Amino acid sequence: MVTRPVSGHGPRPRSARRLVTAAAALIAVVLAACQNTSGPDTGAADAESGDPVTGGTLVLGIQSDPSPLNPNLTTNGPTQQIGTMIYEPLVYFDNEAAEPKPVLAESWEISDDGLTYTFHLVDATFSNGDPLTSTDVKYTIEEVSAPMFAPFAQAASVIESIDDSDPKTVVITLTEPFGPLLLSLTRVWILPASVFQGTDPLTNPASIDQPVGTGPFVLDEVSRGSQWTLTRNPDYWQEDRPYLDSVVARVVPDAQSATLALAAGEIQYISSQVISPTDVQALVQRNQALAHPDSFAPNMTQVFFNTTRDITGDPAVRHALAMAIDREFLLENVFQGGGEVARAPFDSRLEWAYNDEVDFDELYPYDPEAAGKALDEAGYPMRGDSRFSLTILAEGASRFQEVAEAIRSMLLEIGVDAQVSAPEASVATEQAFTAPGDFDLYIQSYTTNWDPALGIARAYVSTSIGTPFGNASGYSNPEVDELFAAGRSGTTEEERAEPYRQVQEILAEDLPVMPLIETKLNDAHAPNVNGVWYAANWGQWQEAWVG
Structure with missing residues (x-):
């Protein structure tokens, strides 16, 4: 058995090592079949060079249909x-x-x-011809983002009023200072009030497949399960943008399909x-793509x-499971060294x-032996081949599935019969965030949005339970709620x-x-893809171009 050269840590799970190694070997074999031996040196981290080129099509890969299409309703990829x-x-x-920086x-x-x-608003029109006004901003914040979007919940709690009396001016008044308000507004995408008002934003066609926005592209054609085609917005308000035709x-x-498609030149990003x-x-390594730091x-x-379930609702069980997870192994073998092991509830950055x-x-x-003893003491001894069963939920066709499979192998080492459920992203989101949650463990990545009030509080505060990409665990602690409220309201x-x-x-x-x-982490892209990385958490697609 291979052991980690770290004092006090138990043996590394062999099954987790075999799983990750086998997956890497399979990818290497299939990529070799379509290796581009005459390609450019793709070790460079930045392919942006020269003047932007107008025209052309960017073909990108997504792991599932966007469901919904309205970005105010979920942070699903x-x-x-x-x-x-x-x-x-x-x-x-x-x-x-x-x-x-300014947009609308x-x-x-x-x-x-x-x-x-x-x-003060720019002169812009929605794709249905309606002008952008302060009423659209007021509606979006009050009726959609505030009640429905977990990353905006902390900002919403301090908004006293929004004045839309001047169509070109929006005045937001707060009950107390809230330093990250501008940051929070980067995650509020303005909707046309004339289209949404009086409807359920979750089911309105403009949230599903008939979007009406001010952005650089309009939805042209949808083939669910296959592809979504967007074309240049002919009435886009920014001059000479977007660069791309579609x-x-x-x-x-x-x-595997995504990787092979990029290697074969079928997709570019x-x-x-x-x-x-x-x-x-x-x-x-095979000169089939460039890597670029992602924009998150x-x-x-x-x-x-899931703290609402009998087994994972027990803190002693959670402590034991934590000791069974080898985070160093995940970093080096699943994330290929892309980051740092987390050591606290907040991101050290x-x-x-x-x-x-x-x-x-x-x-x-990491100590499987101690984890097993802790489960014994918590009242979960081995009974036959296992102690109990758990379901680990992760989005299919994402890196989270690989993390889930590795953790499953680690939990098997301590007698926990863990199974991985990996449906498509929209299904996983519904299972995770529809209280009380259809999972025992859920693997997901949360952006900090550069501030704890925006990106971290949502995972813990009681008001985010049942909100997409909010408090999936169902955890509720009044003292924690109070401390997060105090943290958001300071002026320094x-x-x-x-x-x-x-x-x-x-x-x-x-x-x-x-x-x-x-x-x-890194995105992967063809050498001719440029301008995709201007904004955190996507956006600014009008600046993208292909050489």
Whole structure:
């Protein structure tokens, strides 16, 4: 048996090693069959060069149909990727400048007391011909984002009113200062009130397959399960944009299909949410694609424990399962070193809010023997071949499925009969976030959105239970709710940091969520793809071009 050269840690699960190695070997074999021996040197991380070229089609791979298409309703990958080509926010987060920049709001002012934000709108029209007005902004925030979108929940809780009396001006008044308001608005895509008002946004055709947005592209044709075709918006408000004539999003239902399609030149771009780090590395090594750091804000791949179920609702069981998961193995063999092992409930890249006195390596070191003893003490001894059964839920055709399979093998080592359920993304989302959740463990990655109030609180606060990409575990702790509320309301990072440090100590003990990896991953793309990485969490597709 191969053991880790780390003092105090038990043996590495052989079955997990075999699973990951076998998967990598299979990809290597199939890629070799379509190797491009005359291709460019694809070891470079950045292919952007020269002046943008107008025209052409970008073909990208998505793991399932976007369901819904409205990006205000879910952070599921296909929805966000395609929906942000059609709908636009007031501001976007510029990756290079590391700050919000204008989109539908050409400028804004913030009052000295931090309670009033005044936005001045650009002259833009929706694809149905209606002009963009402040009423559209008011409707979207109050009727859709506030009640339905978990990443916006903390911002929504401090909005007192929205004044839309001037069609070109939006005035948002807060009950208390909220430093990350601009950041939160980067995840609010403006909808036409005339189309949505008086309807259920979840079922409105404009959320499904008849979108009406201000963005650079319009939906032209849909073949469900096959591809979604978008064409240039002829009335787009930004001059000389978009560069592309069209975008084709092809559904590639499994990771192997996506990798082979890119290697064969059938698609030109795959997000890090679709392709595994192992496959990116294989493509690069064979000169079949370039790797480019993805555009996401710092994010963590995590295990959500369903606290509403008898077994995973027991903190002692959660502690034991945490000790059975070899995060170092996942980092090196599943994520190919793409990131760092997570050691606390907060991402360490949010340095001002991070509590470095909380250390999962000390609290939950990888130790299968100790994990087994902890389950014995919790009242779950071996009975025959196993202690109990669990279901691990993950999105199919994503890197999360590979993580789930590895964790399954690790849990088998301590006598837990774990099975992986990997339906398509929209089904997995419904199973995970429709309370009380149809899973025992759920694998998902949450972006921090650059602020704990926007990207981390949603995983723990009671008000996010039952909200897509909110609190999947069903965990509810009034003290945690209060500390997150205090953390969002401070006027300086120093004031906000103290309650955030306190809440990490509680979360580390209760452990409704076990962060695994602080991910730092790559998209894979053809050498002629440029301009895709301007904005965090997708967006700004008008800047994309193919050489």
